[in-house]
Amino acid sequence: MNFLVLTIFPELLAAFWENGIMRRAVQSGTIEPLAINIRDHAAGRHRVTDDRPYGGGCGMVMKPEPLAAALHSARQAAPDATVVLLSPQGRSFDQAMARRLSAARGLILICGRYEGIDERVSEQFVDLEISIGDYVLTGGELPAMVVMDAVTRLLPGALGNEASAGEDSFDAQRLDYAHYTRPPEFEGRSVPEVLLSGHHEEVAQWRRANALMRTLIKRPDLLQPAALSERESNLLIQWRREIDRLLHAEGGGGPDPPSGGG
Ligand code: 4GX
Numbered sequence: 001m002n003f004l005v006l007t008i009f010p011e012l013l014a015a016f017w018e019n020g021i022m023r024r025a026v027q028s029g030t031i032e033p034l035a036i037n038i039r040d041h042a043a044g045r046h047r048v049t050d051d052r053p054y055g056g057g058c059g060m061v062m063k064p065e066p067l068a069a070a071l072h073s074a075r076q077a078a079p080d081a082t083v084v085l086l087s088p089q090g091r092s093f094d095q096a097m098a099r100r101l102s103a104a105r106g107l108i109l110i111c112g113r114y115e116g117i118d119e120r121v122s123e124q125f126v127d128l129e130i131s132i133g134d135y136v137l138t139g140g141e142l143p144a145m146v147v148m149d150a151v152t153r154l155l156p157g158a159l160g161n162e163a164s165a166g167e168d169s170f171d172a173q174r175l176d177y178a179h180y181t182r183p184p185e186f187e188g189r190s191v192p193e194v195l196l197s198g199h200h201e202e203v204a205q206w207r208r209a210n211a212l213m214r215t216l217i218k219r220p221d222l223l224q225p226a227a228l229s230e231r232e233s234n235l236l237i238q239w240r241r242e243i244d245r246l247l248h249a250e251g252g253g254g255p256d257p258p259s260g261g262g
Contacts, residue, residue: 002106010035081106086140090129111140
């Protein structure tokens with residue numbers, strides 16, 4: 001997949017593409033990344049890429065002409081690519097969006113700085129506006145890297161082990177289970193016995209239960225009742241009984257028991 005990144009700071013992307021799984025994906029031809037310096041497409045001796053906002057106010061806006069020229073050159077390299085603008089006004093990026101983007105013919109990622117880009121460029125050329133979260137950054141480069149990272153690991157061959165990407169917790173709307181490696185005891189804390197047992201089915205059961213419990217405790221918003229398997233519903237019922245038992249133990253002073261209905 002072609003990744004064409006339009007930026008005034010192309011150096012920011014080098015370390016990202018030159019290390020780890022991204023580097024391997026480049027070497028195997030899974031991705032073909034290129035940073036396009038918007039400044040190279042700006043006119044005049046000073047190659048200015050920004051200007052003051054019409055209507056006044058603070059901050060600067062990225063001029064439309066250099067951006068459009070940079071986009072034009074990106075389009076020549078990847079005519080069918082999806083044009084993405086990274087901005088706080090975009091749709092929230094998530095795993096489902098990463099999966100859809102992994103099927104694109106290529107991605108052209110526009111990284112704005114300052115107060116953003118001229119609205120007419122956005123209207124004329126942008127297919128999709130993406131936000132990586134509700135906070136304000138100084139530029140779109142980190143968001144572009146977040147998107148490329150999440151998309152790349154979904155491309156066939158990128159992770160080596162084909163199962164790894166598909167097994168992902170977020171596709172199943174679950175958090176991942178806890179992981180352990182050697183030694184079996186670290187600073188007085190032991191690895192759960194079942195993981196050392198060699199009983200594959202018991203390990204699988206423990207991991208399913210552990211993933212469910214972590215989701216319940218850390219991200220209950222992810223749990224959709226309709227998406228629970230019968231086994232998971234049974235686990236939740238079992239845990240509720242145990243919690244109720246603890247809360248209502250003699251002299252426990254907990255709240256009144258629920259009146260039923262569950
Ligand atoms: N998720 N920023 C972009 C400049 C800007 C503003 C509007 C285009 C349109 C951000 C985020 C983010 C800060 C990157 C403003 N460019 N991008 N920049 N959160 O905060 O994506």
